Amino acid sequence: MAQYARGSAVAVIRLRNPPVNALSRAVLQALEDGLKKADADPSVKAVMICGENGKFSAGADIRGFSAPKRLGGALGPIVSLIESSEKPVVAAIEGVALGGGLEVALGCHYRVAHVKARMGLPEVTLGLLPGAEGTQRLPRLIGVPAALDMITTGKHIPATEALKLGLVDEIVEENTIEAAIRLANKVIGQPLGPRRLSLKPVPKVPNMEAFLDEALAKVKRQARGCLAPELCFQAVRAATRSPFAEGVRRERELFQVLLSSGQAQALQYAFFAERAVRRWATPGGASWSSAAPQPVRRAAVIGLGTMGRGIVTSLVKANIPLVALEQDLENLNKGRKAVMLLLEREAMKMEGGAQVLDFHNPARLQFTVDFDLLRDVDLVIEAVFENMALKKEIFHKLSKICKPGALLCTNTSALNIDEIASATNRPQQVIGTHFFSPAHVMRLLEIIYGRHTSPTAIATAMQLATALKKVGVVVGNCFGFVGNRMMFPYVQQAVFLLEEGSRPDAVDQVLEDFGFKIGPFRMSDLAGLDVGWRSRKDQGLTGPSLPAGTPARQRHGQRYSPLPDLLCERGRFGQKTGKGWYLYEKAGGRTATPDPWLLNFLSQYRDTHGIRTRFIDQEEILERCLFSLINEGFAILAEGIASGPEHLDVIYINGYGWPKHRGGPMFYASTVGLPRVLAKLQKYSEAHPDVPGLQPSAFLKKLAAVGNPPLKEWMSYLSQQSSKL
Numbered sequence: 001m002a003q004y005a006r007g008s009a010v011a012v013i014r015l016r017n018p019p020v021n022a023l024s025r026a027v028l029q030a031l032e033d034g035l036k037k038a039d040a041d042p043s044v045k046a047v048m049i050c051g052e053n054g055k056f057s058a059g060a061d062i063r064g065f066s067a068p069k070r071l072g073g074a075l076g077p078i079v080s081l082i083e084s085s086e087k088p089v090v091a092a093i094e095g096v097a098l099g100g101g102l103e104v105a106l107g108c109h110y111r112v113a114h115v116k117a118r119m120g121l122p123e124v125t126l127g128l129l130p131g132a133e134g135t136q137r138l139p140r141l142i143g144v145p146a147a148l149d150m151i152t153t154g155k156h157i158p159a160t161e162a163l164k165l166g167l168v169d170e171i172v173e174e175n176t177i178e179a180a181i182r183l184a185n186k187v188i189g190q191p192l193g194p195r196r197l198s199l200k201p202v203p204k205v206p207n208m209e210a211f212l213d214e215a216l217a218k219v220k221r222q223a224r225g226c227l228a229p230e231l232c233f234q235a236v237r238a239a240t241r242s243p244f245a246e247g248v249r250r251e252r253e254l255f256q257v258l259l260s261s262g263q264a265q266a267l268q269y270a271f272f273a274e275r276a277v278r279r280w281a282t283p284g285g286a287s288w289s290s291a292a293p294q295p296v297r298r299a300a301v302i303g304l305g306t307m308g309r310g311i312v313t314s315l316v317k318a319n320i321p322l323v324a325l326e327q328d329l330e331n332l333n334k335g336r337k338a339v340m341l342l343l344e345r346e347a348m349k350m351e352g353g354a355q356v357l358d359f360h361n362p363a364r365l366q367f368t369v370d371f372d373l374l375r376d377v378d379l380v381i382e383a384v385f386e387n388m389a390l391k392k393e394i395f396h397k398l399s400k401i402c403k404p405g406a407l408l409c410t411n412t413s414a415l416n417i418d419e420i421a422s423a424t425n426r427p428q429q430v431i432g433t434h435f436f437s438p439a440h441v442m443r444l445l446e447i448i449y450g451r452h453t454s455p456t457a458i459a460t461a462m463q464l465a466t467a468l469k470k471v472g473v474v475v476g477n478c479f480g481f482v483g484n485r486m487m488f489p490y491v492q493q494a495v496f497l498l499e500e501g502s503r504p505d506a507v508d509q510v511l512e513d514f515g516f517k518i519g520p521f522r523m524s525d526l527a528g529l530d531v532g533w534r535s536r537k538d539q540g541l542t543g544p545s546l547p548a549g550t551p552a553r554q555r556h557g558q559r560y561s562p563l564p565d566l567l568c569e570r571g572r573f574g575q576k577t578g579k580g581w582y583l584y585e586k587a588g589g590r591t592a593t594p595d596p597w598l599l600n601f602l603s604q605y606r607d608t609h610g611i612r613t614r615f616i617d618q619e620e621i622l623e624r625c626l627f628s629l630i631n632e633g634f635a636i637l638a639e640g641i642a643s644g645p646e647h648l649d650v651i652y653i654n655g656y657g658w659p660k661h662r663g664g665p666m667f668y669a670s671t672v673g674l675p676r677v678l679a680k681l682q683k684y685s686e687a688h689p690d691v692p693g694l695q696p697s698a699f700l701k702k703l704a705a706v707g708n709p710p711l712k713e714w715m716s717y718l719s720q721q722s723s724k725l
């Protein structure tokens with residue numbers, strides 16, 4: 001709704017739709033009614049539009065996008081109506097003016113913003129473009145380069161930047177509403193022509209066409225298969241080539257293309273999925289609604305290797321004082337240097353820099369080798385080597401040293417949380433906090449509860465995720481948890497495809513074309529092949545503990561590929577050694593080129609094991625890798641390890657580079673259709689009966705049998721008895 005009030009000469013229209021004043025049909029209708037009332041009332045000389053509760057508007061109501069009668073057509077004419085008003089209209093922007101909200105403000109003749117307000121056209125992140133004439137008005141106001149940047153990235157900009165760009169006329173530190181009314185009174189009677197953006201020419205850029213060509217190339221590079229950025233670009237380009245009305249027509253056409261592309265649906269699903277996972281629940285009945293977090297005033301990180309360094313950096317950025325601990329002085333100094341470098345880089349990106357982060361102050365960041373300094377911390381994050389005996393030793397020590405209420409978190413990739421907790425006197429306060437590398441960059445935090453983990457511990461870990469500006473996803477305890485467990489069959493298929501005749505670059509290309517940031521082989525080279533090798537040796541799958549006489553390509557009666565082990569035995573650990581699945585310019589190099597040695601090695605390997613090389617097409621590569629990952633996802637859901645498919649999708653988008661415009665693996669499966677996924681898995685598992693990852697999960701079979709229900713209904717088909725927990 002929007003509330004209309006008339007004080008003196010200035011009528012006030014207040015957008016009202018908690019929590020973010022989204023522009024629903026009712027709000028737009030009330031806005032239109034208010035404008036008409038103000039127009040008809042001769043005592044009203046100007047209008048001020050603002051939002052309820054300190055927020056202008058977060059834009060169109062995203063929940064309404066799938067409704068049969070959509071808002072798209074309605075908002076543009078209202079923005080035009082505002083602009084054509086014969087009485088000056090001033091926007092008072094507090095909180096946020098996003099999407100349709102900013103387009104409403106662009107229709108106004110003047111804009112006043114609070115210094116803390118943020119503005120943006122984030123439609124591109126929802127697979128759309130600003131469809132209410134925003135792609136035509138914004139370039140006229142702030143110029144093509146700045147408008148293209150905002151519209152194709154969807155970034156939110158602070159009011160201070162908006163003022164520099166000319167997006168707002170004034171920023172205020174005090175009362176925005178009063179300042180807007182003051183301005184409205186001041187401009188009564190002044191000509192409005194120059195304030196109507198639709199009448200302004202688009203400011204010229206020297207050599208506009210060359211600029212646009214370069215901008216398009218950049219947009220395409222960054223979009224990686226996502227349509228919206230390129231269509232946003234095309235809409236802005238139309239503003240440079242055509243009069244306003246024609247540009248608006250083009251904007252509408254492009255908007256319709258996006259709306260029917262399927263990508264918009266996937267991106268909107270991802271938006272709500274990220275919010276849905278905040279409302280966590282466990283099969284035991286604990287949930288976000290009843291559990292309260294405990295405060296974390298001081299934390300500790302143990303182990304300053306690859307992960308620990310990033311975790312320390314994240315905590316410092318979140319303003320949480322902490323102690324960083326290593327096993328000896330040599331490793332401490334190495335870790336300290338690396339942390340300082342990371343923090344200095346982060347500080348350079350921030351306003352206020354190192355002073356804001358204050359990381360040279362030992363009260364905020366203390367380095368030590370002394371466990372005694374952990375006595376009074378509220379939370380510890382352990383990030384030492386992936387070794388159960390070592391982790392248990394550390395947790396035993398922590399339970400003796402740390403104060404009774406302290407939460408003990410482990411950053412393990414796959415190990416059993418219950419076994420780690422068993423080494424302590426407080427298993428209810430032990431929890432997995434699985435960060436992703438680089439930990440100060442990646443948004444995902446997988447939060448793993450064990451058999452005894454308390455609801456308070458889960459709530460505290462979720463609160464930590466929010467404080468670190470990460471997406472926390474609560475999952476149950478199993479080998480590899482959700483993310484890595486789904487990754488195992490995916491990587492396994494990629495390696496099997498090499499055995500059968502494919503090449504690392506061919507497999508990577510297919511998955512990168514699908515939209516992954518990097519394919520499985522480039523990813524393994526980046527992460528280090530030795531990491532998996534160590535884990536396989538610990539599991540007795542390779543190395544000295546492998547029983548004599550074990551067939552080279554079989555373990556426990558299942559197909560096994562020794563290829564990654566053979567590479568490691570030859571010192572090929574990936575980027576760090578300059579050689580892995582690819583060749584690099586030097587140890588630590590990043591440019592991957594196909595390695596003739598490897599191709600020759602593969603062909604010898606096939607000969608040795610009598611494998612007939614065959615041509616493998618792109619469809620098979622894609623389906624075997626993705627469908628085996630998705631299949632594991634169904635097994636995870638059936639076991640109650642995650643409470644819904646949204647959890648798996650949020651994990652994959654934020655932790656594994658899954659293309660967001662495909663909505664996550666489970667959403668993707670729903671778009672492919674479960675009967676088709678099932679049929680393909682059946683076909684591949686018949687061809688490879690010794691690969692359990694290709695055998696369709698019972699839950700997938702059930703969903704296909706009951707008629708492929710929509711994703712949001714999947715969980716209702718799980719019987720209580722099938723949950724393991």
Ligand SMILES: CCCCCCCC(=O)CC(=O)SCCNC(=O)CCNC(=O)[C@H](O)C(C)(C)COP(=O)(O)OP(=O)(O)OC[C@H]1O[C@@H](n2cnc3c(N)ncnc32)[C@H](O)[C@@H]1OP(=O)(O)O
Nearest residue numbers: 022058059060061062063070071072099100122130131275
């Ligand atoms: C046929 C199609 C017709 C198209 C019509 C054309 C019009 C256009 O040109 C298209 C548009 O306006 S598209 C909308 C553009 N706006 C956005 O993308 C803003 C999305 N929201 C945000 O960024 C943050 O929520 C925000 C920064 C605002 C606040 O962040 P917080 O972290 O403080 O809070 P959240 O937890 O994110 O949000 C609070 C609750 O509000 C819900 N919500 C947010 N934005 C919404 C929106 N635009 N529409 C509907 N619901 C929205 C959000 O889901 C959450 O609710 P719960 O999930 O129930 O907690």
Ligand SMILES: NC(=O)C1=CN([C@@H]2O[C@H](COP(=O)(O)OP(=O)(O)OC[C@H]3O[C@@H](n4cnc5c(N)ncnc54)[C@H](O)[C@@H]3O)[C@@H](O)[C@H]2O)C=CC1
Nearest residue numbers: 303304305306307326327331383384385386411412413437
């Ligand atoms: N590297 C990665 O991409 C990811 C790793 N992980 C997990 O994070 C944990 C750490 O992995 P990385 O950082 O890669 O290992 P890393 O080998 O780079 O670092 C481990 C650090 O722990 C220190 N350390 C060992 N014993 C210690 C002790 N008793 N007291 C204090 N410090 C000790 C070592 O000196 C070393 O600096 C592992 O459990 C791993 O599985 C989780 C997600 C991703």
